[in-house]
Amino acid sequence: MVRAAKDLPPERLIQAFEQGFGALWRRAHQTLGDVTLTAIADRVIFNAAERYPVLAALRSEMTALQWQELRDSVGSTQRDDVAAGIRFVLVEFLTVLGNLTANILSPSLHTELANLVFDNGSPDAKNRPPQRSNAVRKSENAKS
Amino acid sequence: MTKKTANVRLETGVRNLDALFTDGLPKGSATIIAGPPGSGKTILTQQICFQNASPKNRVVYFSTLSEPTAKTLRYLKRFTFFDAKKLDESIKFVDLGVLLRTKGLSDLFKLIMETVKQVKPTIVVIDSFKAFDDLAKSAEELRKFGYELAVNLMAWETTTFLLGEYGEQDLRSNPLFSIVDGLMIVSQREESGEHQRFIQVVKMRGVDHSREEHAFVITSNGIEVFAPRLTLQRENQGPTTKRCKTGISKLDDLLGEGIPYGSSLLIGGVAGTGKTIFLLEFLYRGAQAGEKGIIFTFEETEERLRAAADGLGWDFDKEIARGMIEVVFIPQPNIMVEVHLLMMKDRVEAAKAVRVAVDSVSVFLHKIKDPQIAREKTFQLASIVQNNQAVGLFATDIPYGTNQISRFGVEETVVDGVILLSSTQEIMERQRYLEVYKLRNTAHLKGRHSLAIGKGGITIFPRYNLEELREPPSLEPTSRLASGIPGFDDICDGGLAERSVTLVSGSAGIGKSTFGLQFIAEGLKHKQPGLYVSLEEGSAQIVKTATGLGLPLKEAIHKGTCEVIYLSREQVRASQFLAILADKIKAKKIRRLVLDGVSHVLGDERSEDLRQLLFALVARFKILGVTSMITLEANSMYATGTITDHGFSRIADNIVMLRYMRSLAEDIPSLAVVKTRGGAHDRGTHFFSIGKGGIRVGERVDGVLAPTNKKRRPDKRAN
Numbered sequence: 001m002v003r004a005a006k007d008l009p010p011e012r013l014i015q016a017f018e019q020g021f022g023a024l025w026r027r028a029h030q031t032l033g034d035v036t037l038t039a040i041a042d043r044v045i046f047n048a049a050e051r052y053p054v055l056a057a058l059r060s061e062m063t064a065l066q067w068q069e070l071r072d073s074v075g076s077t078q079r080d081d082v083a084a085g086i087r088f089v090l091v092e093f094l095t096v097l098g099n100l101t102a103n104i105l106s107p108s109l110h111t112e113l114a115n116l117v118f119d120n121g122s123p124d125a126k127n128r129p130p131q132r133s134n135a136v137r138k139s140e141n142a143k144s
Numbered sequence: 145m146t147k148k149t150a151n152v153r154l155e156t157g158v159r160n161l162d163a164l165f166t167d168g169l170p171k172g173s174a175t176i177i178a179g180p181p182g183s184g185k186t187i188l189t190q191q192i193c194f195q196n197a198s199p200k201n202r203v204v205y206f207s208t209l210s211e212p213t214a215k216t217l218r219y220l221k222r223f224t225f226f227d228a229k230k231l232d233e234s235i236k237f238v239d240l241g242v243l244l245r246t247k248g249l250s251d252l253f254k255l256i257m258e259t260v261k262q263v264k265p266t267i268v269v270i271d272s273f274k275a276f277d278d279l280a281k282s283a284e285e286l287r288k289f290g291y292e293l294a295v296n297l298m299a300w301e302t303t304t305f306l307l308g309e310y311g312e313q314d315l316r317s318n319p320l321f322s323i324v325d326g327l328m329i330v331s332q333r334e335e336s337g338e339h340q341r342f343i344q345v346v347k348m349r350g351v352d353h354s355r356e357e358h359a360f361v362i363t364s365n366g367i368e369v370f371a372p373r374l375t376l377q378r379e380n381q382g383p384t385t386k387r388c389k390t391g392i393s394k395l396d397d398l399l400g401e402g403i404p405y406g407s408s409l410l411i412g413g414v415a416g417t418g419k420t421i422f423l424l425e426f427l428y429r430g431a432q433a434g435e436k437g438i439i440f441t442f443e444e445t446e447e448r449l450r451a452a453a454d455g456l457g458w459d460f461d462k463e464i465a466r467g468m469i470e471v472v473f474i475p476q477p478n479i480m481v482e483v484h485l486l487m488m489k490d491r492v493e494a495a496k497a498v499r500v501a502v503d504s505v506s507v508f509l510h511k512i513k514d515p516q517i518a519r520e521k522t523f524q525l526a527s528i529v530q531n532n533q534a535v536g537l538f539a540t541d542i543p544y545g546t547n548q549i550s551r552f553g554v555e556e557t558v559v560d561g562v563i564l565l566s567s568t569q570e571i572m573e574r575q576r577y578l579e580v581y582k583l584r585n586t587a588h589l590k591g592r593h594s595l596a597i598g599k600g601g602i603t604i605f606p607r608y609n610l611e612e613l614r615e616p617p618s619l620e621p622t623s624r625l626a627s628g629i630p631g632f633d634d635i636c637d638g639g640l641a642e643r644s645v646t647l648v649s650g651s652a653g654i655g656k657s658t659f660g661l662q663f664i665a666e667g668l669k670h671k672q673p674g675l676y677v678s679l680e681e682g683s684a685q686i687v688k689t690a691t692g693l694g695l696p697l698k699e700a701i702h703k704g705t706c707e708v709i710y711l712s713r714e715q716v717r718a719s720q721f722l723a724i725l726a727d728k729i730k731a732k733k734i735r736r737l738v739l740d741g742v743s744h745v746l747g748d749e750r751s752e753d754l755r756q757l758l759f760a761l762v763a764r765f766k767i768l769g770v771t772s773m774i775t776l777e778a779n780s781m782y783a784t785g786t787i788t789d790h791g792f793s794r795i796a797d798n799i800v801m802l803r804y805m806r807s808l809a810e811d812i813p814s815l816a817v818v819k820t821r822g823g824a825h826d827r828g829t830h831f832f833s834i835g836k837g838g839i840r841v842g843e844r845v846d847g848v849l850a851p852t853n854k855k856r857r858p859d860k861r862a863n
Contacts, residue, residue, distance in 0.1 A: 035292060039299035046261050047146070088145065095146045099301055100172065102152070 010074045010082050017086040018067045020116055021093070025064050027112045028097060031105060034063070040100070041065060044092045052085030146301075154267075154303050157195025157225070158188065160369040160486070164345050164354045171266075172301045173349065174294045175326030176273070178310035183330040184341055184362055185307045186216065187223070189269050191366040192305070194225045197234035201266040204259055205237045208244055208275035213237045225366045236263055240275075249279055249289040256293065260300050267303050273320070274308035287319035294323050315346075325349040331357075338480060338511070343369055359482045370482035376489060376524040379531045381406055387586075388498075388535045391429025392422070394604035394723055398580050398589045403561065405498075407584070408526035408536035410505070410556055412549050413565035418576060418597050419539040421456070422565065423501035424449060425601045426537055428458050430499040431468035437499035438470040440488055442479060442507040446471040457599050470495050476507055481521055484508070489528045500529050504539035506551030519554040526559055549581060560584040565595070578604055594720045605720035607760060616766035619644055619797060621822035625736070625771055628666025629659065631841030632815075635830060637823035640771060640798060644821065645762045647795075648775045650802030654813055655834050656775040657686070658693060659802070660738035662838040663773050665695040668706055672735035675728055676708040680741035683708040693838045707732060722760055729768045737765060737772040758795050778803070797821035805829070805845060814845060 008016060029037055041060035049056040057073045059066040074082055098106045153168030162168040169175070169192075177185045193203045207213045217237070220226045231237070238259055243252055260268060280286035297304045306324065308314075315321055326348040332341045342357040358371040387402030396402060403409065411419050427437035441449060449471055453460035463469040472491055474484055492500055502508060502525065509518045522538070529536035538559065540550045549564060550556050561583035567576045576595040580588045594605040624639035633639045640646055640663075650656045657678075664674035676697070678686050686708045690697040700706035707728065711721070728734065739761070758774070765772040774796070799819040804811035816829040831842040 035295050036299065039292075039296040042296070043261075043299050092146055096299070096301070099146070100298065 010079045011071060013079065013083055013086065014067055014071050014074065017090065018065075020113055021065055021090065023112050023116055024090075024093065024109055027109055028105060031101075032097075040093070040096055044089055044096060047092060048085055048089045051088060052081055054081050055085045055089065058089070154192075154196060156192045158191050158367045158369060160358075160371050160375050161343075161367070163371055163374040164343075164358065164369065165348055165351050166353065169303065170325065170348065170351055171303050172298060173325040174297060174304040174306065174323070175328060175348070176310065176321065176324050177305055177307045177328050177330065178314070179330035180311075180332075181309055183332055184360070184367060185330055186271055187220075187362055188330065188343075188367050189271065189305050189307060190216075190220055191223070191225050193235055193267055193269060194227055194230060196267055197230045199233055201234075202263050203235040203267040203269070204263050204265040205235060206240050206256060206259075206268070206270045207237060208240050208270065208272050213239045222364060223366050224364055236265070240270075244275055244279060249276060249285060252276070252279075253289060253293060253296075257296055260297065260302065264300070265302055267305070268297055269305045269307065271305075271307040272309060273306035274310060277318075283319060287323070290320040291323050321347075330360075340480070359480070361480075361483055368483075368486070370486050372482055372485045372524045373520075376485060376527050378527040381530060381533060386533075388435075389433070390426055391433055392425050392602050392604070393600075394593075394606055395578075395602075397606050398578075398593060398604065399583065400587045400589070402586070403535050403583070404585055405533045405535060406530040407560035408529045408538060409561035409563055409583070410550055410559050411537050411539045411563050411565065412542050412556075412581075413539075414542050414544050414567075417565035417567050418595065418602065419541075419565055420444060420449070420503055421452065421597055422563075422602060423503050423537050423539055424453050424460070425456075425458075427469050427499055427501055428453065428460060428463060428601075431463040434468075435498040436468055436470075436496055437501065438472065438492060438495045438497040439501040439503060440472045440474065440484075440491075440508075441503045442474055442476045444503065445473050456597075456601050458601065470497070476510075479508060479511065481509065481512065485521065485524055485528075488525070492528055492532050492534065497532065498534050500532075500534050500536040502536065502538045504541055504551075505555065506539070506541040509552070512552075515552045515554045518552040519558055522555040523558040556582065561586075566592070596720070605723035607722060616763050617643065619822045624823075625672075626666050626670075628662040628664075628669075629839050629841060630837070631830070631832075632839075635826035635828070635841065636798065636817050637820055637825050641820075641822055642771055643766045643769060644771055644797035645765060645795070646773045646798040646800060648773060648800045648802065649778050650775070651778050651804065654802045654804065655832070655839055656777075656802060657681070657689065657740050658834055658838045659800070660740050660773050660775060661686070661690045661693065661695050661697065664706060664736055664738055665690070665697060665700075665838075667736035668696065668700045671705070673732050674700070674706045674736040674738075675725075675732065675734045676706070676738045676740065677725065678708065678710045678740045679712075681710070683710045686710075686740075694836050695838065704732075721757065722764060725761070726764055726768070729765075729770055734768075734770055737770050739772065739774045741777065742774055743776045762795050802832075805831075815839075815841060 025037065032040075038060055045055065045058050045060055045065070049058070054074065055070065057070040059069060094106065094109060097109065152171050153162075153165075154171045155168050156162055177189060179185050193205060197203045207216065217231075221228075236259075240252065240255070243255060256270075276289065277286060280289065294304070306320070310318065310321075315327075321327060327346040329344045329346055330341065331344075332339065334340070341360050341362065343360050344357045345353045345355065354371065354374055356373070358369050360367050360369040386405045388405055389396045389402045390399070411422055413419050423439060427439055430437045439449070444452075450460050450464070460469065464471065470491070488502075491497075505522060505525065509521055512518045512521065525538065526536060538555075540555060542548055542551065549562055556562050562581040564579045564581050565576065566579070567574045576597065577592040578595040579592045580590065589606060591607050593607050596603045596605070619641045620643075621637075621641055623642040624633075624637070625642055626639050627633055627636065648656050648659050660676060664676050667674045676686060681689075687698050687701065697706055697708065701708065709728070711724065725737070725739075729737065742758070761774070762772075778801075796819065798817065798821065801816045801818050803814055803816070805814045813832055813834070814829045815832045817825040817827070819825075826844075829845040831845060832839050833842060834840075
């Protein structure tokens, strides 16, 4: 995912991570529920914002992380900071979840992330909902 | 960046508390510590905090209205775990008192979480959480607050302690108790006459934890939990081949190969049977042999034990001074079984004690009413001994007039052996006895053995030893010893068979002792060391008599080839003869032995006892290769149909009867050989006389001398 997002501009970068984080959130939510996930996200964002102040614009809410404020505040000059910060959020989120669940959720979260298919940057991509990964799609198809 | 959690357990630093959770408290758990005021909640939590606090593992301690922080800190200073340097940098105290008075739960939640975010602690404490109960407008609000706080603290991976004066009602109805991962209850009450504190882990998610109550104490070191059921478990040591020799005189002869290391033995007996002396000597002999020992005493102080040891002639003080013996006195009223069990474990380990004595286990457990608990505690005591591969002796006071072999009647089932000490009134004095009642994995000598306590300590006189368990060798009729009595060998098939036992029965003053003296003197001529044991006359008198007869005993004594000893009934019991004589025989390589005056000294014993003793003596002499002579006094001066007055004829190989013959003018001494095993003898009665050189056998009473030429076999003597 990091490789895939390597040369994207900040807005597209945020979109890509939003997509990835959304996938993680949905998977973790099934097991942990709103309150726990929000509390974890709160911790992750707090720690991230300490290192990368630009991420202070991220908000955790009961349903998901809110990225809009971050998108609005990011300029092209902050691209590297944004990239490092978002990467930090992702890793921190996976680490904390791993610690709290004794790594029980970790394999499925990593699979979710690995199977994610990113938008290629077409003009209407940012208005589309995040893509399901192949694995998720297969799982949903099998269920239906 | 958050690191991956490697260690999932938190060491509390409270002694033995971690054992209650198998291996420490789960990190990241939220635990309620409930208990009434003064039960030790705050100290317990503070100890855990100070144990774990460091710049990398910070602690936030939220204090509510229950106890002002300043007061808490002042109080904590008296504990050794308190470290002022950890304050602020590692432990942050936050007083929530003002907010509690002015704000609602949501503001408190924010403040708590803001603090957590700023400090990033590994441990969070809220003391007391119950203060929030009063602040909540409804049970729902309290539940929501508790749940969200618990979840948020969990998200920060903090180990959380929520303290509160919660009671039974809260356990059933307070929603907080279903939210948290763990619940520990601390309490205090009177038990077995003692004020005791207890801790119980009621709940701890994901952990196999103890559910029992465990005693604990608060000392200047903080809290110490006593959970012997968990911490004094028996370790698998594997089979032991090493054996302990006690060093107590003759006890090791009874104990076969010795006591296997790792064993515990009860030393049972009513008061005054010598249990304490037994334990002290066990330690003292061990110290002399280079084995460290420790005694836990509940009645006798160290000073009194030292005085007792001094009275027996032992340099106990020296052994204490050089660290070979340690005395731990715990006054009986202060005994707290669980507390002191742990203390004993520590002291045994610290001392590296190989010998452990407890005086007494019955006093140690005297507050326990349930025999099963007494059994369990004895087992734990034995486990301390086994885990240290030591040997433990536990004295136990047996109630008078019972058939029990221990105080509670159950302790013997968990120990490896039982030694019983007893005493019985015999004539004018009380005699002590020792019996090895049980000793696992060791072939030991059964039966009651005489025991004496005197200068030097304990002396045990085994009734028999392992040597007697094998069959005595048969006599070799052709291997004969000269008796040294002119004319006697002619009527006795050429002499006395080697290793035979000759019973000389005769009335008082007829010459039995002279008979014996000649037998010894003859042996000296053939370089056969002799032992003359007198049970009637003093040794000086015996030597004088021998000299008077022209028998060279005095010279032989001087050279060390002969010994004359006097064993008085006042000093030595019949049951002690075996041991004493066996020692002498082995030490001097004795080949000839006379035991003079047996009936006299054994007169107060029952016939059956005497018979058994003589059987044992005979067997012992034969096995040791000794040719012996035993003199018995006959009540009748004149020849009767009875050979001996005690019916002992079957134990002897040869029986010689000395009796007077009536004549008109005088009583004439006569001699008759009435039995020789493995040989032929002249069955006639012969006159004999006593003069220079001793007894000389004369003519047959019927006037016909025995056909000596036919039976004499001088070439086959084993001289």
